Structures are given as C-alpha cells and as structure tokens.
Amino acid sequence: MTEPIGVAIVGTGMWGKRIAQAVVRTPSLKLVTCFSRKEEARTTFASTFGCEAASSLEEAIGHPNVRGVLLITPNFAHRKGVLACIANEKYIFLEKPIADSMPDARAIQQAVAESRLMLMVGHAFRRLGASRKVKQLIDQGAIGKVVLAEANFSLPGTLTPEKWRFYRETCPGGPLMQLGVHHADTLQYWLGPVESVTGSFSRMATSAEIDDVGIASLRFASGALGTITGSYVSPKTYWLRLYGTEGNLHYQTDMSIWPNAEQMDSATTLTLTDKSGQQTAIEFENRDMLHDQLDEFARCVRGEASPETGASEALAALSVIRGALKSHDTGRAISVEEL
Numbered sequence: 001m002t003e004p005i006g007v008a009i010v011g012t013g014m015w016g017k018r019i020a021q022a023v024v025r026t027p028s029l030k031l032v033t034c035f036s037r038k039e040e041a042r043t044t045f046a047s048t049f050g051c052e053a054a055s056s057l058e059e060a061i062g063h064p065n066v067r068g069v070l071l072i073t074p075n076f077a078h079r080k081g082v083l084a085c086i087a088n089e090k091y092i093f094l095e096k097p098i099a100d101s102m103p104d105a106r107a108i109q110q111a112v113a114e115s116r117l118m119l120m121v122g123h124a125f126r127r128l129g130a131s132r133k134v135k136q137l138i139d140q141g142a143i144g145k146v147v148l149a150e151a152n153f154s155l156p157g158t159l160t161p162e163k164w165r166f167y168r169e170t171c172p173g174g175p176l177m178q179l180g181v182h183h184a185d186t187l188q189y190w191l192g193p194v195e196s197v198t199g200s201f202s203r204m205a206t207s208a209e210i211d212d213v214g215i216a217s218l219r220f221a222s223g224a225l226g227t228i229t230g231s232y233v234s235p236k237t238y239w240l241r242l243y244g245t246e247g248n249l250h251y252q253t254d255m256s257i258w259p260n261a262e263q264m265d266s267a268t269t270l271t272l273t274d275k276s277g278q279q280t281a282i283e284f285e286n287r288d289m290l291h292d293q294l295d296e297f298a299r300c301v302r303g304e305a306s307p308e309t310g311a312s313e314a315l316a317a318l319s320v321i322r323g324a325l326k327s328h329d330t331g332r333a334i335s336v337e338e339l
Contacts, residue, residue, distance in 0.1 A: 004030040005298045006065040007093075010057060010081060011072035012036040012045040015095065018259060019072050020049045022290035025262070028298035029068075035060035057081070061088045068093060068301050074164045075100035075177070082108045086115045091301045093294070095122040097181045097321070098314035100172055102339050105318050109311035120297050120307035121314035123185040124289040129265045130251055133284035134242070135190055137249065142272065144246030149187055149218075149226035153179040154237040155258070159208035166208040173201065173321050175230035176214040183228045183240065184320035185313060187218070190242070193316060195221045198333045199324025205233040216324035219333075228320070238264075248273045249282075262288040 007029050009016055016036075023031045033052040036042040046053035054060035061069055061084055068091040071081045078099045085092045092112070098121050099105040112119040125131060138146060154175065157165075164170040171177060176199075188194060196219045201211035212233045218226040231237075236255035242248065254267040265286035272280045299305040316336075323334040 002028070002302075004028055005067050005301050006030050006032040006063075007068045007070055008032055008054070008060040008063060008066045008090075009034045009045075009051075009070045009072060010036075010060055011074075011095075012041050013072070014259065016072040017045070017048075018261060019070055019095075019290065019294075020045070022262070022288070022294055023070075024049070025288065025291045026294045026298070028295050032065045033060050033063050057084060058088075061085055061090055067091060068297060071095060074170065076164070076170050079104040079108055082119070083111060086111055086117060089115075089117065091117055091297075092119045093122065093297050094119060094314075096185070096314065097121075097177060097318045098311065099318065100170070100177060102315075102318065102322050105311075105315050109315060112311055118300050118307060119311055120293070120300060121309050121311065122293060123182065123309040123313065123317060124261070124293045125182045126186045126189045126309070127287060127289040127292045128268070129285040129287035130253075130268045130270050131186055131189075132287070133270060133282060134240075134249060134251060137272070137282070138190055138242070142247065143242060143244030143249055146191055146222075146224050146242050146244045148224060148243040149191060149241070150229075151180075151183040151187060151227070151240040152229045152237050153183055154229075154231040154234045155179060155255075156231075156233055156235060159206055159210070159232070166210065168209045168211075171210050173325050174210040174212055174214060175232045176201070176216060176228065176321050176324060180214065180216065180228045180230040181317050181321050184216075185309065185317040186240070187226060187228070188220075188313075188316055188320075191220050191222060191224055191226075193221045194218045194226075194320050194323075194336060196333045196335045197320055197323030197327055199327040201325070201328050208232075214324065216320055218320065246275060261290050264289065 206212040270282040
C-alpha cells in the first residue's frame, strides 16, 4: 500500500476544521502538523486531529514529513503563503479564491509556473456528483443549446470587527467573493469562459463595512447570458438553473445540512423539464467533494495527475468577481481581458 502524503494545514478556523475532517476521510493523506496565529487555537486543533502544533508558519511548512501544504487562510494572505511554500519546495492546496486581487492572483500563477511545484485551488463544488451529472447532460445535448444560466449562493452569518470578512479592504465583493466565486467556477466548467461582466453591490442589512448583497451579470463567449447572486444576510441558499433550447435543468440543494459539505449531494435534487413541460428527476452519484479534491491533490503530488482546478481555472473564476466589482465602480460592462 502506498504511504499517505504528509500535509500541514495552515489556518484552523471553521473551514480549516472541515478540511481536516476531510483529510481524515482521505487515506491518501496524513495530517502531520498545523499552524494558526493563536496558540490556543492551534493546540486545540492539534489535539482534536492528532497532529503536531507548529509554533510558526515556517515551522509548519518546513516540517520534514510534510510534502504538501493546505492553505486555509484569509484571501489577503494567500500570496504570502504560496511564496513561503514555494521557498520550502512544498506542493500547495490553496482554498478559493486564489486571491482577492488580480495582481496577487497573477503573481501566484507566475511563481508556481516558475517552480517545479504544483498548485491546486479549492473550487470543490464542480466535483459534486450533481455537478458532474449536469456537465454530462450538457455535453450530451439533453437541454439543447444553453442560452441562460442563473445561480445563487447565500449564507447568513454574524460579521464582527475582529473578522476579516467584516472589512471592504480584506473582503471586497462580500458574498460574491466568498460564495459566488464557486458558481463562477462551476458555470464556466459547464458552459465555457465568461467574456464580460456587469456587477452591482449594496449594503442592505449588515453592520459590517462590506456590501452584503451582490449580483454579477455574465455574457459567456458562447453568447449565453447568466447571473450570479449572493447574500450574507439571507437564509442558506444554493441553487443553479440552466435554460436551453430543448429543456431546462433545476439544481437545488437543501442547505440545512451546511456546513456538512459531504452531505450536499444527498440533499440535492436535479430536475429536467422538457419542451412539453414534463419534469423528470435526474439520478446522479453522490460524491464527497472535499474528499475527492484532496485525494486528487495526493495523486498530483505523486505525479499521477494534474490539478483540475489550477491557477488558470481559479483566475477565470476570480475575474468574474473582480469584473463585477470594476463594473460597479465604473458603471459599465467589463471585459475580462481588461482585468
């Protein structure tokens, strides 16, 4: 049996814990050490998951038994973390988005390209069984030519001043940067590249600095149109709708299960409506998206695969959100080529 790949987790917050739980479900990886700026947080995390607690970022990344690093850190820290991993010749799993600015994202892409290392970005939602089935149906022509797409991802939460998501500077785009970016990846996985974006944002109900609601209107290179919407103050919501010349697809998840990401497929319904209006429930394989991406990461480290969601795919997703932000500021549609 092949020895598991030793990994370090940097970032021990809510999502860091979810990723660590997924590591436990992934025999091809072994959690060796962890790091968080707060000593109590990292020691508690280490005790929970049976790993070492590093006293510094450098100690965690430089651990001799670590081949890969899982960076589950705030967006603004991604560039620094990636460069530190490259300096220590470690393979990198980076939670989405790749960065919160295009310059940082491109710097990450260039640094990885110049190294002999590999970067995977955590756009996990395209790996859901329902998402894979939608891709298959589109490719088979089940709904004809897709002309319109709609998607929403909303999560309520308490944003307080000690949280980086509270501030415009560290969380530009609010829910679209953190949530909608998932749809920006999935829709381009299904329908091809976005060509231009129009965006609008508003601060409606939160006490935080950030805009708590946003919308990105998309024009795909295929000619199809789309919208991505999201809210930080509305009940948990995750759905996507595709409208085609031969039928429509409705993808709906009961998000009462969130943040148990491994349960998403079992809480999802996929419905095909044909031109006569008849509706058919579509079956699909239930997948554990976090396990699947981490197992892929292990295979990439071994040289057995290439990352499905590398820097290029992550840049394409980020460009949708940054394009929406620039459009909001300038009052015009933004071509992704000008970002």
